[in-house]
Amino acid sequence: MSALKTQPRSAARRLVRNATALAVAAGSVLAVSGTAVAHDRPAHRASYQVDTAQLATGLYQSAYSERHHVLWTTTAVGRPPVTQSRLLKVDPKTLKTKAAYTPPVTDQATGAVEAVYGVAVDDEHDTVWTTNTRNNSVAVYHQRTGKHLATLPDVAHAREIVVDKRHDLAWASGFGDGSVVAFDTRTFKEKKRVKVEGAGTAGLAVDTRTGTAYATDLTNDRIIAVSPYKAEPRFIPTGDAPIGIELSADGRTAYTANQAAGTLSVVDLRKGTVTRTVTTGAGAISVAADHRSGRVFVANRGSGTTTVVDPRKGTVLADLATGPNPNHVTVRRGTAYVVDKSAAGADRIDSVHRISLTRSH
Incomplete structure (x- = not known):
């Protein structure tokens, strides 16, 4: 799909949002639940379609497998x-669950399990990595079978995890002690650990070309850059309470969702400066980039929207309703x-929303 063309906001260009409330049985796909249209020329327009399905109770994060x-x-x-x-293994076309795997029990007396929160996919080794926040650990599962392969301890309040397939590393953030920890994706052995006193490491992104991992420091309004080849991290300022982070396709720019x-925030990583700040919505919590078009998506937990941004121009392209508390x-x-x-669904079911770009002439 081509990038959405926009101009600065004016009377000639406005955003139109039409949210339609639809009720269906859990697990079924809804019709369009929200659309936003950005006008650039009278004869040409681009819009975003949102399809919604009730999926499961207690949703936290998601990751896409190109392999499967x-x-x-x-x-x-x-x-x-x-x-x-x-x-959960979810069909991206139907938004229905194809398979569900329960983490191992950690306490027979209470029935407590090694609950999963953050998630990342390693298609090269056919695995899924999770953060087990309550258990201060990360875990590895087989993608095809869902088999639990390993639990790797000592990641304090493990929050997020990302995979660097080029360097065979999985990076995890330990919010509890300000740590960033790397594991070998082949052997599951710990390869590197950096701990920053007083930091609250949360979101993670990795530049697969340089191997540098970037963690948001929710406590100190900065990004912590950790290279696998350097002993000391680098600190880069960003917005107020950064929690989610993503990199541009060339790895030179970071985007942080500031809760x-x-x-x-659009951050020049070489210069270490914020080049643009775009208002998205209350409680911005997660950010992801479409590396083909350059568009950036920000989930705003407080406002119940997902905002589409052109980071080059610093403009909002669309603001879409995606449930009362979008989380990732x-x-x-x-x-x-x-x-x-x-x-909001039956039996307090949470939802998944698919946002796709449509064009009409």
């Missing part, structure tokens, strides 16, 4: 001891998938 053409999502319900948690400010967004070839924690 599935969307992996994590679910966890309640506070410790968490007894309800599953790793306290409700903004997207991931992008695959121009299509964005947003999971929410609305508990």
Whole structure:
């Protein structure tokens, strides 16, 4: 799909959002639940279609597998001891669950399981990596069978995980002690650990060309850059309470979703400066980029929207309703998938939303 052409906001160019509330049985796909149209010329327009399905209770994050053409999502319900948690394999076309895997039990007396929260896919080794926040660990599962392969301990309040397939590393953030930890994706052995005192490491992104991992420091309004080849990290300022992070296709720019400010920061990683700040919505929590078009998607938990941004111009292209509490967004070839924690469906089911670009003349 081609990039959406926009001009600065004016009377000639406006955003139109039409949200339609539809009710269906859990697991079925809804019709268009929201559209946003950006006008650039009278004879040409681009719009975003949002398809929604009730999926499961306790959705947290998602990751796309190119190898199997599935969307992996994590679910966890309640506070410790968490007894309800599953790793779901979702059909991206129907938005229905193809398979569900329950993490191993960690306490026979309470029935507590090794609940999964963050998720990343390693298509090269046919595995799925998860963060087990309550258990201070990360885990590895086989993609084809869902078999639990390993639990790797000592990642304090593990939040997010990303895979660098070029360097065979999986990076995890330890929010509990300000750490960033790398594991070998072949052997599951720990390869590197950097701990920053007073930091609250949250979101993660990795530049597969240089091997550098970038973690948001929610506590100190900065990005922590960790190279596998350097002992000391580099610190780069960004917006107010950054939590989600993504990189541009060339790895020179970082985008952070800033939870306290409700903004997207565009950060020049070489210069170490914020070049643009775009207001997206209250509680901006997650960000993902479409590397073909350059568009950036920001999930705003407080405002219940996902905002589409042109980071080069610093303009908002669309603002889409994606459930009362969108929690995470991931992008695959121009299509964005947003999971929410609305508990708005039957039996408090959460939903998944698929955002696709449509064009009409």
